[in-house]
Amino acid sequence: MGACYFGTDSHRLYGVVPEAVDPASTALVFCPPFAEEMVTTYARFATWGKQLEAEGIPVVRFHPFGTGESGGSFGDFTLSSAVRDACSAGELARQRLAPTRLGYFGLRLGASIAVQAACSQPVDLLVLWSPVTNISQYLRELFRGLLAKEMVHQGVTKVRRNTQDMVAELESERPVDLMGYEFSPQLYREMAAAGKWPDAPPAKHVIWLARPAEEKSASAIVEQWRKSGSRIDFAVLPEPAFWEEFGSTFADRFAAKTLECLKTSV
Amino acid sequence: MTELVTIRSGKWELSGVVHAPSVTPPKRVGVVLLHENFNTKFGTHRMFYQVGEALAAAGFYALRYDNRGMCDSPGINALTFDARLADVGPATQFFKKEYRLDSVFFWGLCMGAAVAMHASAAMGAEIPKGIMLCSLLADPGDVSLPQFGYGATPSRVVAGLSRGNVLKRASRFVTDGTYRKNVGRMLKGVVTQIAAREPELERLKKYIGQVGELLRRYRGPIVLVFGDKDPCWTHFDERVNANDQLGLAKMGSKRIFLMVEGGDHTFSSMKQTQTVIEWTVEWAQGLRDGTAAQYSHSKLGENRGIPVTSIAD
DSSP, X not given: OEEEEEEETTEEEEEEEOOOOTTOSEXXXXXXXXXXXXXXXXXXXXXXXXXXXXXXOOEEEEEOTTSTTSSSOGGGOOHHHHHHHHHHHHHHHHHHHOOSEEEEXXXXXXXXXXXXXXXXXXXXXXXXXXXXXXXXXXXXXXXXXXXXXXXXXXXXXXXXXXXXXXXXXHHTTOOEEETTEEEOHXXXXXXXXXXXXXXXXXXXXXXXXXXXXXXXXXXXXXXXXXXXXXXXXXXXXXXXOGGGSOSSOOOHHHHHHHHHHHHHHO | OEEEEEEEETTEEEEEEEEOOSSOOSSOEEEEXXXXXXXXXXXXXXXXXXXHHHHHHTTOEEEEEOOTTSTTSSSOOOOOHHHHHHHXXXXXXXXXXXXXXXXXXXXXXXXXXXXXXHHHHTOGGGOOSOEEEESOOOOGGGGGSGGGOOOOOHHHHHHHHTOSOHHXXXXXXXXXXXXXXXXXXXXXXXXXXXXXXXXXXXXXXHHHHTHHHHHHHOOSOEEEEEEXXXXXXXXXXXXXXXXXXXXXXXXXGGEEEEEETTOOTTOOSHHHHHHHHHHHHHHHHHHHHTSOOOOTTEEEEEETTEEEEEEOO
């Protein structure tokens, strides 16, 4: 397993690639979730990636431009660049691991990015954990979460701004400080305009794991996707929102179900 | 400019990143950045990456790394304080040797700050020339907070249960069925929590409990940075160094406190982060050049006899 830079000088990306398995039947590219969710889950997904590698399923992890160890500042992060970066990481995985089957694996907004990446660069497999199916609603939740966090962690007793104020800032082409992350007007425009999910799954096999709260919104898309004839493994499992805080608790049910589906599909 | 490095630490390999200045400076000084608990080397809201970049732009080398078996380092290892301590020495030696450094400073956040204090005490001649401690974890009670993920400790549970009027509670237990039911539920929860606690928690509490004494003993200069909304600051001020029991006030310029107004534990706003970054660069420049650092946007005040510098209005 080794860390490396890839991409171009002006758009340098960071990735971690497992040792080449000879030959890898299935390899995954992990698309991390958004902002602090990427940080809180980082160690746990790194560990799980190593465990999957031991099971013969190498996982390439990468940091979208503007995040983690990749170049740029967070203000450079946009949905479209994250999708392109996922595709570049897919190419890296093909070059280094030459897998028989390649898939994207994502958590939360990372899962939504994985779907878009698969639409622009087809893969065999998609593993989606608690995907964000309504990005504009997720955007509003992010803003509301920020205001709540300011009150809890920074002891703010008076509401200095509300979500409408933040939207007004962004629409005036000014970035917003999202708990230390520079949230750009371009990212706002993309998230606010994010449309429906594709009518057909962009992969032959999809593993979609949802929490009970997400079942309703997920089922509507899953039902539509099943009509396409692709294999859709959909399960609703009672996992905590483990991305909300640091800790050693992992989504063990999601992990076990994913491994089971991956092994039965080979 | 960043470079990816691999550091040997015993039988483990550590994945690291070095920020290097674009022009070789006359004095080659490096800063080892020690991250928080269950975290990776770029840090919460990418703070460590930004600190590393700012230090490199100011002519310093900065090293960040993932501990043994964690994150991007190969292998799997449960994160312990001992493991973190074991990695500091090899990482610092590697950094000094590979980058031909004249001296090394330590910079840590939260538990990384506690690691910096313990590691510096164990390093002998290799002791860092100066340390900056951000949101220092020095109160052992804080390590059982949920965000550290180690479960509950019996002593805290017992302390919590023994508060209030015991007789009143006993009489209510006898007369109130709902109260009895809730007590039963609570005890079940407490037992589950205690059963789930990890042995590392007790070891960690012991290590964190020693940080105050190490702070007193270290002979070099230390700068402590806290956010005034950070519970770790309150606990440091009221429990660890109550009435200046560590004698930090007598140590003059060797113990400087900087306070980020409105700052939380991880300085999670762009303004707070920028303030900490500026102070970090000014601290490192002052240490390197042997001059007293002038911290930007700051004003001097007092807290229990200790000079405290906070952001100017």
